[in-house]
Amino acid sequence: MPDDLPQHPAQDGRLLDANLHLLDRQLLDRDGRPVLAIGDVEMDRTEGGRLVITCLVLGSGLTARFFGADRPVSTRETMAWDAVTEINAAISTDADRDDIPGLWIERWWRDHVIGRIPGGRHDPG
Amino acid sequence: MKKLLGVTLGILTAIGGFVDIGDLVTNAVVGSRFGLSLAWVVVLGVGGISLFAHMSGKVTAISGRATFEIIRERLGPRAALANLIGSMAMTLLTLMAEIGGVALTLQLLTGVVPVVYILPVALVLWLILWRVKFSMLENVAGLMGLLLIAFVVALFQLGPDWGELGRQLVQNQPTSNENGLTYAFYAVALFGAAMTPYEVFFFSSGAAEDKWDSTDLWLSRVNVSLGFPLGGLLSIAIAGCAAVVLLPAGIGVSSLSQVVAPVGVALGVAGIVVVLVGVLAATGGAAIETALSCGYAIAQYAGWPWGKRVRPAQAPQFHAVLLGVVVVSCLVMLSGIDPVMVTEFSVVFSAVALPLTYFPILVVANDPQYLGEHTNGPVLNFFALIYLVIVLVVAVAAVPLMILTRMGA
Numbered sequence: 001m002p003d004d005l006p007q008h009p010a011q012d013g014r015l016l017d018a019n020l021h022l023l024d025r026q027l028l029d030r031d032g033r034p035v036l037a038i039g040d041v042e043m044d045r046t047e048g049g050r051l052v053i054t055c056l057v058l059g060s061g062l063t064a065r066f067f068g069a070d071r072p073v074s075t076r077e078t079m080a081w082d083a084v085t086e087i088n089a090a091i092s093t094d095a096d097r098d099d100i101p102g103l104w105i106e107r108w109w110r111d112h113v114i115g116r117i118p119g120g121r122h123d124p125g
Numbered sequence: 126m127k128k129l130l131g132v133t134l135g136i137l138t139a140i141g142g143f144v145d146i147g148d149l150v151t152n153a154v155v156g157s158r159f160g161l162s163l164a165w166v167v168v169l170g171v172g173g174i175s176l177f178a179h180m181s182g183k184v185t186a187i188s189g190r191a192t193f194e195i196i197r198e199r200l201g202p203r204a205a206l207a208n209l210i211g212s213m214a215m216t217l218l219t220l221m222a223e224i225g226g227v228a229l230t231l232q233l234l235t236g237v238v239p240v241v242y243i244l245p246v247a248l249v250l251w252l253i254l255w256r257v258k259f260s261m262l263e264n265v266a267g268l269m270g271l272l273l274i275a276f277v278v279a280l281f282q283l284g285p286d287w288g289e290l291g292r293q294l295v296q297n298q299p300t301s302n303e304n305g306l307t308y309a310f311y312a313v314a315l316f317g318a319a320m321t322p323y324e325v326f327f328f329s330s331g332a333a334e335d336k337w338d339s340t341d342l343w344l345s346r347v348n349v350s351l352g353f354p355l356g357g358l359l360s361i362a363i364a365g366c367a368a369v370v371l372l373p374a375g376i377g378v379s380s381l382s383q384v385v386a387p388v389g390v391a392l393g394v395a396g397i398v399v400v401l402v403g404v405l406a407a408t409g410g411a412a413i414e415t416a417l418s419c420g421y422a423i424a425q426y427a428g429w430p431w432g433k434r435v436r437p438a439q440a441p442q443f444h445a446v447l448l449g450v451v452v453v454s455c456l457v458m459l460s461g462i463d464p465v466m467v468t469e470f471s472v473v474f475s476a477v478a479l480p481l482t483y484f485p486i487l488v489v490a491n492d493p494q495y496l497g498e499h500t501n502g503p504v505l506n507f508f509a510l511i512y513l514v515i516v517l518v519v520a521v522a523a524v525p526l527m528i529l530t531r532m533g534a
Contacts, residue, residue: 109442120255124256
C-alpha cells in the first residue's frame, strides 16, 4: 500500500470505550507526572449532531458525592480535550503543570506545609 | 558484575524484608504450641506472596501503573475507596505493630520501658522517610534483617531431634492437647502473616521507584522465587526454635522476649544481641515499608504524584500522608497498648483484606491493554486461580475463627 494515501481521521479505526479507557484513569502532565484521576467527561453536540468530548473532569468528585450531591458544573476542575496527546494505560497531555487549575490543593500543601519543612525542596540525600 | 550485584542485593533484601513483627510473633506462638505441624502454611503463604508480588511487579514494570491506580480503574472510585479504607486500616495497624516492635526490641537491648522509645522511634522513622534515598533504605533494612539467620544457626546449635521435627512437619494436624478450631485459626493467622497486602504495595511501587521496565522482569522472578522462599525458611526456623525449646517446657509466647529466648539458650548473650539487631532491622524496615505503602496507596488512588525519587515538594500530598500516618501510629502506641496484641490482630485482618487487592491485580495481569505480550500464561493463571480460591476461603474464615477461638486462646 502506498504511504501517501490520506489517513482516516479515526486513527486505524481504534474504538475507545469512555467508561473502560478514560474514566478513572490517571492523567499525566507534559513531563509524565501524575496530575489527578479522570472523574468524568463533558460532551457537546456538533452541528452534524455527533457527540464529541469537550473536556475531562479532574478528580473523582467523591467528596462532593459524599455530602449528597454532584459538584455544580461551574466549580468543576476540567482540562480541555485538545490537550490530550495519547490514550494508553494512562492519559498523556501536553499541559503545563502550573497552568492546571485543579492542582490548587497540591500547590497549597507544597507552599504552606511540605515546602516549608527543612529539606522539603531538596533531592533525597 | 554490577548486574550480579544488583541481583544479589535484590534477593538479600527480599529475604530480610519478608520477615516482620507479624511473622516473628506468629511463628513463635505457633512453634510453641503446634511445633512444626503448621509449617506447610508458611510454604503455602510464600507461594502466594511470590505469585502476587510477581504479578503486581510485572503490571507496574510493563504498564507503568501501580497497584492502586489499577484498582481504581477496575473497580471505579466508590468500590475502590471501600477497598482503600480496608487495606489502609490494615496497613496502619501493621505500622503501629512494627513501631511497637522496634520499641520492644530497644527495651530488650537496654532495659528501658518501651513507651519511652515510641516518640524517638517515630521521629527517626519520619526523618528516614523524609530524607533517605529509596535504594538506601531498601538495602540497609534488608541486609541488616539478614541477621535473623541467627534463628537458623540457633536451631542447628540446639541439636534437636530432627526425626521428631520431621514427624511434626508431616503431621499437618493439631497435637492432642489442642483442638481443630484453634489449629485452623493459627493457620489463618500464619497465612496472613506471610501474605500481607503491604508487601505487595511496596513491591510494585518499589518497582516503579527503581524504574523497572520489561527487561527487568527476570529480576522480579529471581527476587520472588529465591528471596521470598528463603525468607519463609527464616520463618520456619523461628517456629522450629520455639518448637524445640518452648513447646516441651510448656511455655506460651506472649512477648517478644520469649520469641528470641531460644536463640539465647542456643547461642548465649552474643546470639541474643545479634538476633535483636536483626529484629530491630526487620521491624524498622517493615515500619518504613508500611508507612510508604500507606502513602503509595492513597496517592495512587487519588492520582497525586508520589514516590521517593522526587523532591518532597514535588509530591506534597504523598509526604503529608506519610507524616500523618507516622503521627497517628505514634499517638496510638503512646497509649501503652500491647504491640504483641496489635500484631496478632494485624495478621488476622491482613488475611481478611487480601482478596480486595489480589483479585483486581489478577484481572489486570491478564489484560493485554496493560501488559501486551506479557499477560499471564496458562501455568501462572492455573496457580493464580488456585490461590484466588485459597485467599477467599481464608478471608471468609478469619473473623468467625477469631471469635470462636477467642483469638486462639
